[in-house]
Structures are given as structure tokens and as C-alpha cells.
Amino acid sequence: MNGQLPVATPAEVRAAAIRDLGADRRAVAGIILVNGLAAAAGLVAPWLLGRIIDTIRAGDGNVLGAVDRLAFGALVFTVVQTVLSWWALKIGYRFGERTAARVRERFLNRTLALPPRSADHLPAGDLIARGSTDASLVASTLRSAVPEVLVAIVHALFLIVAVLVLDPRLGLCGIVCLIGVAAAVRWYVRRARPAYLAVAATGAELADAVAGTEKGARTIELLGLERRRQEVTENAITRARSARLDALWLRTVLFPWADISLALPVVGVLLVGGALYFNELVSLGVVVTATVYLRQLVGPLDTLMLWIEQLQGAGASYARVEGLADLPAENHAAAPTRTIGDRIQVTNAHYSYTGARDVLRGIDLQVQPGERLAIVGTSGAGKSTLARLLAGLDRPHTGSVTIGGTPVAELPPEQLREHVVLITQDHHVFHDTIRDNLLIAKPDASDAELYAALTAVGADVGADGWNELDRQIGDDLDDASAQQLSLARVVLANPHTLILDEATALLDPKTARRTEQSLAGVLRGRTVIAIAHRLQTAHDADRIAVMEAGQLVELGTHDELVRADGVYGRLWRAWHAE
Incomplete structure (x- = not known):
């Protein structure tokens, strides 16, 4: 062992995440099912809004009564969506707490199983950082990411399908305008993992420098090494600060680019939809409904963008926590069946x-x-x-x-x-x-x-x-x-x-x-x-x-x-x- 704990590969992290999801598959299935129902209920209100607009424009029969019924239906489905979304988040947060507990217990068990001769030669700061900062980040992410990301994905898929079903031309226009979001995410993801691993590693180095100084305080004072330890700590702080600034620069590029890209589908559908409406190829209600759907799409996509950024840091921490699995296990002889003596x-x-x-x-x-x-x-x-x-x-x-x-x-x-x-x-x-x-x-x-x-x-x-x-x-x-x-x-x-x-x-x-x-x-x-x-x-x-x-x-x-x-x-x- 070279004095540093190993880091799990992306494939190992994915395998660990799949195992954690599979360990509570009923909760995951419940999250997906309830979120699907909530997303379906959320599609009804915009569709009814389009019906209200078309009904008012048609002006046939009892317009006021029809509008009241449609508006009441929109209210009912909005309430249903709210209740289902709350239920899904409740299931998701409970799942997250159980999974976070499993991750912490697994890390603790692996730490306690480290051979003493190996553990003694590891930097204390690295192990402390993995068991505290990294494990806490993974736990908090699992508590929130799984329910919120699943909610956002299901809602986004339902909204995209709804626009395509409503009018394929408007739906394709909205999807094409999402290319900017995809490009921003691809650019960020390719650079984020090494950046966040560097943040975690330099943070562990800083923790190790502080822990080493505290542990050897008497010796440092006795030998007059205060200035040398101060330089070591300041160098560690400089490296940690530099790594954090590199990660921050990635975010300053990602989010403005994403914000502009998220506005393009609505703008594109309004332009294309307006042209189709003036040529009497679609009704105004369809254009409004498609616009509302795509405007609603900004919410789940914005959530996904935020979590994509946070998941890169959490993924790096997950890799560090799971890295203990790559350490060689302690091999003990089978317990002797006889008394082995005391010589x-x-x-x-x-x-x-x-x-x-x-x-x-x-x-x-x-x-x-x-x-x-x-x-x-x-x-x-x-x-x-x-x-x-x-x-x-x-x-x-x-x-x-x-x-x-x-x-x-x-x-x-x-x-x-x-x-x-x-x-x-x-x-x-x-x-x-x-x-x-x-x-x-x-x-x-x-x-x-x-x-x-x-x-x-x-x-x-x-x-x-x-x-x-x-x-x-x-x-x-x-x-x-x-x-x-x-x-x-x-x-x-x-x-x-x-x-x-x-x-x-x-x-x-x-x-x-x-x-x-x-x-x-x-x-x-x-x-x-x-x-x-x-x-x-x-x-x-x-x-x-x-x-x-x-x-x-x-x-x-x-x-x-x-x-x-x-x-x-x-x-x-x-x-x-x-």
C-alpha cells in the first residue's frame, strides 16, 4: 500500500449504486409509480387550460358553465398532483435514510476490518475525511437525490411525450431546442469527476496536515518545528483552495449556459406555434398548452441540472467511500480445533x-x-x-x-x-x-x-x-x-x-x-x-x-x-x- 486509500472506478460506483437501489427495490418501485401518477395528473391542468381557451374562442352554448367545469377539473387534478408528489417524496426520503445508513455502516465495517498493519500506515486525514465529509455528502445526496431526480425525470418524460402527442411538430421543435442543454451537460460531466476528486483529495490532505500537527504538537514544540508545520498547512490550504476554484469555474460555465438553453424550447415553440396558428394549422389552445407544458419542463430540467452538478461531487465522494472495498482483506487462519498452548x-x-x-x-x-x-x-x-x-x-x-x-x-x-x-x-x-x-x-x-x-x-x-x-x-x-x-x-x-x-x-x-x-x-x-x-x-x-x-x-x-x-x-x- 502506498499510503493512500484507493478510489473506486466509475464502474464500481455504478455497481454499488445499483446494489443500494436493489436492496430497497420496493421503495424505488413505489417512488416511480407514485411519481408517474403525479406526473400524469400534472398534465391534465395545462390540457384543460387549452380547452378553456378554445371553448371561450368558440363561444358556443353555455360557455361560462363549461369554463367553470374545466377550471374545477384543473383544480382537482392540481390538488391530486400535489398530494401524490408529497407521497412520492415521503417514500423517497425514507428510502434515502435507509440507504444512507447502509452506506455508513458498510464504510464503518470496512474500516474496522482494515488490517492494523495497513491502517497504521495510512494518512489519518484521508480516512477521517472519507468517514466524515465524504460519507455525509453521500448520505445527504441519497436522502434527497433519489426522490427528487426520479420526480424530475418522470415529470420531464411525461411532459415531452405530452407535447409530442399534442402536436408532433411542436414537440419536435421543443426537443431540438434542448440540444443546448445536452451539450452543456456533456461538456460539464467530462470535466467534473477529476475536478471533484481533486477537491476531495486536497481536502483530505489538509485534514491530514491538521491532524498530524495536532497529534504531534508536543514534539513540534520541543523541536521548534512550528514554522515548518505552518508551511505544510498553508501549502495544503493553497492546493485545496485551487482545487475548489477549478470546480467552481466549471459551475460558472454550466449554469449560465444551461439557463439560456432552458429558455430556448419555450421561445422556439412560441415562434413555430405562432406561425402554425396564423396559417390555421393548429388552434391557439394547442399552442398555449404546448407552451405551458414546455414552460413546466423548465422546472424538472432545472432540478436535474442542479443535481447533475451536485451528483458529480457526491459521485467523487461515493468513489472514495467505496474505495475501501479494493483494500486487501485480512486473512486469518481458521480457528484451531485444539488448544494451541501459550508458548x-x-x-x-x-x-x-x-x-x-x-x-x-x-x-x-x-x-x-x-x-x-x-x-x-x-x-x-x-x-x-x-x-x-x-x-x-x-x-x-x-x-x-x-x-x-x-x-x-x-x-x-x-x-x-x-x-x-x-x-x-x-x-x-x-x-x-x-x-x-x-x-x-x-x-x-x-x-x-x-x-x-x-x-x-x-x-x-x-x-x-x-x-x-x-x-x-x-x-x-x-x-x-x-x-x-x-x-x-x-x-x-x-x-x-x-x-x-x-x-x-x-x-x-x-x-x-x-x-x-x-x-x-x-x-x-x-x-x-x-x-x-x-x-x-x-x-x-x-x-x-x-x-x-x-x-x-x-x-x-x-x-x-x-x-x-x-x-x-x-x-x-x-x-x-x-
């Missing part, structure tokens, strides 16, 4: 983030059940990368990382949690109840199990609101409480192996002490692999693995490695000398 084995593991250079080379390591292993080394030695391989978040390019002989990265997520869990300083609390935050780890857990998990990590279930499992939580939790909640999930998942990577690094000393006390309850009776940033942690471990430049260079107990006077011995003496 972790790393054999000749090599790993590279980019494929250009290995950051881990030839790692061989066996972790015994119940052992406490510390992994030490200088910054950049490969400690955290090895932790990700052990946790199944990445897989080696060559060699293997297995649990009981089964590759860790191929275990299904729900089974992987039962064996190994990586705990970092990053923890997430969902804006939901305490209960739902905990049930993520074990959906069938009872309340007693939830309370026991909270107690195990040092949470006072008799105070601080922990006893209210249905209490809504979110940003109101402090760091220690949020970490306790995360650790309680670990207790519920009950893995045999825990990997610790700076679990308390970002906490203040008081909070860190509380969290370490919580950790003690979680670690009891489990295999523990700790990325040791303080050598005191390594001193207390059963064994110590020393990393240097992506290789495992030493392995043994604290006393053995100090006596060997190698890399660890030098680190230990330097740490004690401080």
Missing part, C-alpha cells in the same frame, strides 16, 4: 516498514509460559517493533512469530485477545456506558464479572461512580481512571500473555503510581513481556533480551548480562552513574 516462539524474524530496509533482522526468541521477559535497548533499536510482531499487529516478512505453533498474525481478533494483548500508554474510552466499554472485551460477561474486573485493577466499585455500570462516560474520566477501564478490559479478555510498551509513560507521577498498582493486579499469573525504558524494570525480570540496531544481541538474566560486560552491562553502569 511464544520467534524464529529468524525479519521485518521492514517500507520494504527498503529491515528494522528487525534475524530475531530468534522463545518466551516460556509464566516468564517475565524485559526487552531493553537504545532508542530505535527495534523494541516496539518487536512488541508489535509479538502482539500480532504486524507479521515478519521472513521467519515466523507463533503461539503454540500457530502464527500470531493469522489468529482471528477474538481469539488473539485470548492469548496476547499489547498494553501501551494509548487508551480509548468510548462515549458510552461503563458496561458497554467493558463488554467490548467479553460481550457475554455478567455484571458480577464486570465488577470483578474493575476490582482487579484497583477501581473502587463502591465509589467514584464505578458501581453505576450504566453511567455515561467519555472525556470526563481522568487518565488514571481511563487506564483502569482499559486494564479491566484486559482482565475480561483474560490473555495468558501481556506485552507492556510504555503503559505509564505519558502519565504524571501520581497517576503513574496508581496505574502501576492497577497493573500489578492484571499481571499476576501471566506471561509478561515488558519494553523496559527504565533498567530497574529489567533488573526485576526473569530474563532480559537486549536489542541493538534491529538485532537481538544478548539474552539472559540480569546477573549473567552484567558479568558478561556487554551492551547491557554498559547500559547498567551508565544508568547507575547518573
Whole structure:
């Protein structure tokens, strides 16, 4: 993967749209049927208007009574058309809401199914933009476009057919005058897709620049990179502005051209109809009726023109949302029918983030059940990368990382949690109840199990609101409480192996002490692999693995490695000398 999410092709977007329409085909059929009835009812009033004109000109019999009956009929059919149009829009908007929900859920499911090793290397702004801006545009378009476009198409077709039936000469004249509209649409559509894709892509780039700056704010301030990040953001804003102006220029050409073209059918029919009337080839009522029909045609065609413009932007967003379907699926091994054991084995593991250079080379390591292993080394030695391989978040390019002989990265997520869990300083609390935050780890857990998990990590279930499992939580939790909640999930998942990577690094000393006390309850009776940033942690471990430049260079107990006077011995003496 090249760091950018794929974009669906026009054929893939059409296929997805057809599937979404087919998933609710009864509603689509209802929209078309009711709109057809509404359009048919809408044709009656102009026809009756023409009859009124011809009746008045003829002046035969009870003209006033005939006109009253015709006018009453026009009123009735206008009311019928209004009611049917309202009913059709109601059906259409409900269809749109259901379809928009399906699109959002499909995007969410595809996002959650992304392999962690792939998701970690994607620009956060691109994924955020697709899940927020693009998905919202697709959803709002589906809510409104399907009913309004179908209404406009059905009405336009009925009006064109009505003019042709009324008088083929006037009908053909009106159709010929629509060539200008067709030319404007063709010119616009050929240029709109790349323009709107550029708008979406530059918007995602801007979001990524802002998100990256926010996420790395401390590092940026520490290294004095404010000006560089400002330049990156300003460049992204410039590109986004340029892309939007290009799309705006297309609209400034389309709409004036379309407005002029939409007036031509009425003008043409009035000129041709007037000539036919003066030559007594058609009645005045027919000319008026044809003119009213074509004047009414401006409404649905204008709606279609507006939606053609909006659908180009929505189509580009739809392509970005559906692009996740082109990502390779995560392939997990079938769940073993036997107990796979809890022995972790790393054999000749090599790993590279980019494929250009290995950051881990030839790692061989066996972790015994119940052992406490510390992994030490200088910054950049490969400690955290090895932790990700052990946790199944990445897989080696060559060699293997297995649990009981089964590759860790191929275990299904729900089974992987039962064996190994990586705990970092990053923890997430969902804006939901305490209960739902905990049930993520074990959906069938009872309340007693939830309370026991909270107690195990040092949470006072008799105070601080922990006893209210249905209490809504979110940003109101402090760091220690949020970490306790995360650790309680670990207790519920009950893995045999825990990997610790700076679990308390970002906490203040008081909070860190509380969290370490919580950790003690979680670690009891489990295999523990700790990325040791303080050598005191390594001193207390059963064994110590020393990393240097992506290789495992030493392995043994604290006393053995100090006596060997190698890399660890030098680190230990330097740490004690401080």
C-alpha cells in the first residue's frame, strides 16, 4: 500500500449504486409509480387550460358553465398532483435514510476490518475525511437525490411525450431546442469527476496536515518545528483552495449556459406555434398548452441540472467511500480445533516498514509460559517493533512469530485477545456506558464479572461512580481512571500473555503510581513481556533480551548480562552513574 486509500472506478460506483437501489427495490418501485401518477395528473391542468381557451374562442352554448367545469377539473387534478408528489417524496426520503445508513455502516465495517498493519500506515486525514465529509455528502445526496431526480425525470418524460402527442411538430421543435442543454451537460460531466476528486483529495490532505500537527504538537514544540508545520498547512490550504476554484469555474460555465438553453424550447415553440396558428394549422389552445407544458419542463430540467452538478461531487465522494472495498482483506487462519498452548516462539524474524530496509533482522526468541521477559535497548533499536510482531499487529516478512505453533498474525481478533494483548500508554474510552466499554472485551460477561474486573485493577466499585455500570462516560474520566477501564478490559479478555510498551509513560507521577498498582493486579499469573525504558524494570525480570540496531544481541538474566560486560552491562553502569 502506498499510503493512500484507493478510489473506486466509475464502474464500481455504478455497481454499488445499483446494489443500494436493489436492496430497497420496493421503495424505488413505489417512488416511480407514485411519481408517474403525479406526473400524469400534472398534465391534465395545462390540457384543460387549452380547452378553456378554445371553448371561450368558440363561444358556443353555455360557455361560462363549461369554463367553470374545466377550471374545477384543473383544480382537482392540481390538488391530486400535489398530494401524490408529497407521497412520492415521503417514500423517497425514507428510502434515502435507509440507504444512507447502509452506506455508513458498510464504510464503518470496512474500516474496522482494515488490517492494523495497513491502517497504521495510512494518512489519518484521508480516512477521517472519507468517514466524515465524504460519507455525509453521500448520505445527504441519497436522502434527497433519489426522490427528487426520479420526480424530475418522470415529470420531464411525461411532459415531452405530452407535447409530442399534442402536436408532433411542436414537440419536435421543443426537443431540438434542448440540444443546448445536452451539450452543456456533456461538456460539464467530462470535466467534473477529476475536478471533484481533486477537491476531495486536497481536502483530505489538509485534514491530514491538521491532524498530524495536532497529534504531534508536543514534539513540534520541543523541536521548534512550528514554522515548518505552518508551511505544510498553508501549502495544503493553497492546493485545496485551487482545487475548489477549478470546480467552481466549471459551475460558472454550466449554469449560465444551461439557463439560456432552458429558455430556448419555450421561445422556439412560441415562434413555430405562432406561425402554425396564423396559417390555421393548429388552434391557439394547442399552442398555449404546448407552451405551458414546455414552460413546466423548465422546472424538472432545472432540478436535474442542479443535481447533475451536485451528483458529480457526491459521485467523487461515493468513489472514495467505496474505495475501501479494493483494500486487501485480512486473512486469518481458521480457528484451531485444539488448544494451541501459550508458548511464544520467534524464529529468524525479519521485518521492514517500507520494504527498503529491515528494522528487525534475524530475531530468534522463545518466551516460556509464566516468564517475565524485559526487552531493553537504545532508542530505535527495534523494541516496539518487536512488541508489535509479538502482539500480532504486524507479521515478519521472513521467519515466523507463533503461539503454540500457530502464527500470531493469522489468529482471528477474538481469539488473539485470548492469548496476547499489547498494553501501551494509548487508551480509548468510548462515549458510552461503563458496561458497554467493558463488554467490548467479553460481550457475554455478567455484571458480577464486570465488577470483578474493575476490582482487579484497583477501581473502587463502591465509589467514584464505578458501581453505576450504566453511567455515561467519555472525556470526563481522568487518565488514571481511563487506564483502569482499559486494564479491566484486559482482565475480561483474560490473555495468558501481556506485552507492556510504555503503559505509564505519558502519565504524571501520581497517576503513574496508581496505574502501576492497577497493573500489578492484571499481571499476576501471566506471561509478561515488558519494553523496559527504565533498567530497574529489567533488573526485576526473569530474563532480559537486549536489542541493538534491529538485532537481538544478548539474552539472559540480569546477573549473567552484567558479568558478561556487554551492551547491557554498559547500559547498567551508565544508568547507575547518573
